[in-house]
């Protein structure tokens with residue numbers, strides 16, 4: 065049995081596969097130097113050659129006007145426009161993305177023995193339905209195996225269920241803080257050990273996440289620099305945006321050899337721009353934290369109501385790269401605990417291994433046809449994981 069999952073994120077593309085010998089979902093490193101993911105960037109040269117991931121990232125330096133960012137959230141547009149009047153079909157970009165990853169997996173994963181996987185699982189956010197676009201892309205590359213599409217927070221929930229082996233009736237809420245969206249979903253473990261949705265608690269999301277913080281910081285910087293520098297930034301916008309993203313990610317208190325964590329500096333030629341800390345923090349709050357806490361807060365209240373009726377505790381799992389955004393996790397946890405107190409429901413914030421990759425690892429589990437039941441039910445059942 066060969067299963068490959070692809071998580072096309074707004075910021076990062078990830079892949080994972082089912083390792084039969086280990087009996088677990090394993091991340092397939094896609095990037096240069098063993099980096100587990102590649103950036104969600106595409107590049108189209110003037111003569112129409114398409115690149116993505118690391119190769120497209122390099123082009124931020126060489127040909128920034130040919131780089132496409134945020135394709136995931138613009139997939140519904142059939143044509144993408146770049147520089148002057150150049151166009152590229154979205155379907156060509158998607159076909160290349162899936163085709164290259166499937167080929168790479170076939171060549172890198174020994175158990176695939178050079179063949180395309182029998183099952184490909186693709187993830188999509190709570191609010192949009194990309195299944196037609198994904199199906200067309202797989203068709204155009206001639207993929208003949210089974211195709212499964214799963215909602216991202218449901219996939220992350222599967223990874224947690226596999227790890228923590230909860231009990232029948234347990235209720236779990238997944239919060240996935242991504243690059244483009246913060247998604248949430250509530251799952252309940254049924255008698256057969258399957259994670260199911262609760263009809264009155266449909267998944268939801270806000271479009272206020274990592275990329276919105278980056279864009280907010282860039283806009284603010286543009287207001288604060290001179291005319292000359294502004295022109296320069298306009299020429300190399302994607303590259304500067306990338307620098308801002310790295311600066312944002314260095315703010316979570318983790319030390320590094322370069323020792324530049326905590327600096328709010330963006331290099332513009334020889335002249336750095338330095339964000340005043342209070343400006344940086346207010347943009348982070350305005351563009352992501354406040355929106356996420358408000359949206360999640362409303363959902364928590366609803367979920368807590370259902371948990372109280374069912375006399376259940378609530379488990380919380382946080383996944384996705386933006387959970388590391390300075391101040392975010394603490395504020396969300398605070399809100400969860402407050403509502404727990406108000407509503408009399410015990411709240412447990414759980415941790416999960418490789419939380420940035422929970423979605424893609426969980427998606428693999430969705431594709432594995434029969435697995436030993438992993439919740440505490442008396443009889444030994446074999447079940448099919450469904451979303």
Ligand SMILES: Nc1ncnc2c1ncn2[C@@H]1O[C@H](COP(=O)(O)OP(=O)(O)OP(=O)(O)O)[C@@H](O)[C@H]1O
Pocket residue numbers: 072073074075076077104136216241242243244245246273274275309312313314315316383384385386387388389390420
């Ligand atoms: N240490 C960090 N501090 C703050 N933000 C971070 C950190 N590490 C990663 N991020 C942010 O996390 C985001 C990427 O997370 P993730 O890979 O979960 O998103 P994605 O799957 O690409 O997006 P989505 O699920 O919304 O489509 C980026 O915006 C990135 O800047």
Ligand SMILES: [Mg+2]
Pocket residue numbers: 071073074216240242243384423
């Ligand atoms: Mg994601």
